[in-house]
Amino acid sequence: MFVTIIEPRFSETDILGHINNTAFPVWFETARQDIFKLVHPNLSSSDWPMIIAHIQVDFILQTAYGDKVTIKSSISKIGKKSFDVIHEAYQNQLLVAKGNAVLVWYNYAQQSSSLIPEEIRKLLKQHQL
Amino acid sequence: MFVTIIEPRFSETDILGHINNTAFPVWFETARQDIFKLVHPNLSSSDWPMIIAHIQVDFILQTAYGDKVTIKSSISKIGKKSFDVIHEAYQNQLLVAKGNAVLVWYNYAQQSSSLIPEEIRKLLKQHQL
Amino acid sequence: MFVTIIEPRFSETDILGHINNTAFPVWFETARQDIFKLVHPNLSSSDWPMIIAHIQVDFILQTAYGDKVTIKSSISKIGKKSFDVIHEAYQNQLLVAKGNAVLVWYNYAQQSSSLIPEEIRKLLKQHQL
Amino acid sequence: MFVTIIEPRFSETDILGHINNTAFPVWFETARQDIFKLVHPNLSSSDWPMIIAHIQVDFILQTAYGDKVTIKSSISKIGKKSFDVIHEAYQNQLLVAKGNAVLVWYNYAQQSSSLIPEEIRKLLKQHQL
DSSP states (O other), rough: EEEEOOOOOGGGGGGSSSSSSTTTHHHHHHHHHHHHHHHTTOOTTTTTOOOEEEEEEEOSSOTTTTOEEEEEEEEEEEEEEEEEEEEEEETEOOOOEEEEEEEEEEETTTTTOOOHHHHHHHHHHBBBO | OOEEEOOOOGGGTTSSSBBBBTTHHHHHHHTHHHHHHHHHOOOOTTTTTTTEEEEEEEOOOOOTTTEEEEEEEEEEEHHHHHHHHEEEEEEEEEEEEEEEEEEEEEEETTTTEOOOOOHHHHHHHEEEE | EEEEEEEEOOOBBBBTTBBTTTHHHHHHHHHHHHHHHHHSSSSOOOTEEEEEEEEEEEOOOOOOOOOOOOEEEEEEEEEEEEEEEEEEEEETTEEEEEEEEEEEETTTHHHHHHHHHHHHHHHTTTTBO | OOOEOOOOGGGGBBBTBBOOHHHHHHHHHHHHHHHHHHHSTOOOOOOEEEEEEEEEEOOOOOOOTTOEEEEEEEEEEEEEEEEEEEEEEEEEEEEEEEEEEEEEETEEEEETTTOOHHHHHHHHHBOOO
8 A cells, every 4th residue: 555645735725615626636646656656667758658547536525725635545456458546535534535547558659558567467466455 | 518618738738748637627627617607606605505526537538738628518317415417528529538527415504415406406407418 | 919718717716715826827828828839830849949937927806716817918028049928817807917927949859948040039029019 | 944845746747748837836835834834823714814916936947757846935025014935946956946925914804905913023034034
């Protein structure tokens, strides 16, 4: 499991007085940086090996400005060409949102998906729930 | 069906050369403004009657900077206390992403959900797919 | 003068009930798209010819969600290697913010600034205030 | 001096391969949270005592994704009704951007600026450059 601490930004609040829902996909992508580093340590964009196919977020409690948010991320499913990352966001020990993302192993030069290499599969399995 | 035209912003591109996935929840929320105006015409935050419970996006094709994106939005399901909005995003006549949002009828002063009023239900039905 | 119409996004509001200040640099960059197209019509990132050196915004009135914002942009100063763009943002005919950006003519492959070509200078002059 | 560590977000990169300029006003506002807490410890929006009048950023070096950015913030000028905050952003020990913001002491209920109270002035002076 990967843990990412997010300090909600003032610009992420909205007129309703809470954190706007669109902050969560940004936070969850930020939380996936640990996974990016795991499978692509140099983070170079020239041979970035993934493309995103799906994101979703369930909003459980309103999130406030002023208190840190802890995001716990894990690998859930590992398919032939894609894998799923699940995220849970906590503020003051309460689950405020959860979600997931589907990442496809992808070659941008060829614009095509490909099998997840065996060594990457092993790395992902170490962080599978 | 509601149609919203989005001009992708330079700041919404990312290092991979396309529009970053996190732009879509923002665009879809922007597309829901027509629905906000339908059910809450003055857009006043003091009695804003909805809270968001769920969002999701499927990414189908990469979206480019420089060409407009057309978002088509409709009401799909209407429940007792919530309704679903579905979105399709097109660029150059191609479906690049689709998604949905679940909006709960909500009283922020009481911090509780409530039944969708009958007159609102009628308005929503007029735009149901 | 270039005119860009912006529909403020719900996610651009903040907890104080108005549009957050950080939306304006995004809007002004969006307004510069007309200038990007003027000097670099294909908008290709591989030979993008500018880099930004400075931005500033003066906030004059609070900007509300729900009403369109009109941004008027012009070229002000044209130097040897850089030019200035000035922006004014109006909501309901009132000036709500103004600002400027300094763009340097730049070669990303060589990571160095260069003289603005004469044909570009002519194009910029046509839109100079 | 206040120090804020920012992990650049993937969504803050742009098509040119670096961090987009519009991330900096967001980061600098995030860095001002320490100053918000200093002068308004409960961070409550109902009696938020400041409004922003000006921001500016000078971009000195391109900022990369993958390395943390350290933002150093101080109070510079303290006027009767406003004060200036200056920010410097460093990545890998190099100054990549600097900027400032002007904050006006403000009563949102009355929609008018007011004198900075003496006790706030004292607090600000302790962090003046």
